[in-house]
Amino acid sequence: MSIGDRGFRNALGNFATGVCIVSFFNDDNRAIGMTINSFTSVSLDPSIVSWSIKKESQCYDVFAQLGQYSISVLSKNQVEISNRYAKPGDHVMMDHEYYISASGLPIVRNSIAQFECEEWKTIPAGDHDIIFGRVLDFQCTEDDEPLIFYKGGYRGLAYTA
Numbered sequence: 001m002s003i004g005d006r007g008f009r010n011a012l013g014n015f016a017t018g019v020c021i022v023s024f025f026n027d028d029n030r031a032i033g034m035t036i037n038s039f040t041s042v043s044l045d046p047s048i049v050s051w052s053i054k055k056e057s058q059c060y061d062v063f064a065q066l067g068q069y070s071i072s073v074l075s076k077n078q079v080e081i082s083n084r085y086a087k088p089g090d091h092v093m094m095d096h097e098y099y100i101s102a103s104g105l106p107i108v109r110n111s112i113a114q115f116e117c118e119e120w121k122t123i124p125a126g127d128h129d130i131i132f133g134r135v136l137d138f139q140c141t142e143d144d145e146p147l148i149f150y151k152g153g154y155r156g157l158a159y160t161a
């Protein structure tokens with residue numbers, strides 16, 4: 001069995017994650033978004049987060065070298081937006097889907113947490129790059145629940161005693 005085969009992916013799929021949209025304004029001033037679930041907290045001081053991008057992705061050329069960008073954590077009601085920006089092709093965001101932060105970054109409306117980042121360090125890691133971002137600002141809305149990605153599908157939270 002090759003470690004890179006479906007069995008390995010299935011095993012990784014047992015690790016439940018949240019779902020986020022990485023977004024930025026391109027040179028034509030259009031908001032561009034991509035769905036990720038590789039978002040991770042890394043350091044509190046300084047405030048650093050990371051995510052990874054597949055080198056084969058059509059998004060790689062632009063997303064792997066962003067100066068400033070936002071990461072919006074999706075709520076359980078945002079499956080549609082997750083699916084829309086998880087496909088190859090058009091990643092231009094619709095006007096009603098985002099607002100513009102004080103520092104001028106596009107942020108997904110009704111997302112439950114938002115991190116505004118600047119490029120800190122990028123490390124090649126096999127078929128992905130790991131992108132570390134320094135968090136310049138953040139906001140958080142605590143009255144909704146997160147969207148969960150597990151075994152290749154979407155879930156909501158279930159509470160245990």
Ligand SMILES: Cc1cc2nc3c(=O)[nH]c(=O)nc-3n(C[C@H](O)[C@H](O)[C@H](O)COP(=O)(O)O)c2cc1C
Binds near residue numbers: 036085087
């Ligand atoms: C829930 C979910 C999470 C994803 N997470 C990542 C990720 O962390 N990194 C990544 O490169 N692609 C991730 N993707 C795939 C990208 O969204 C997709 O590659 C991108 O939209 C462009 O498509 P393309 O790679 O076919 O060009 C994820 C997709 C889904 C549905």
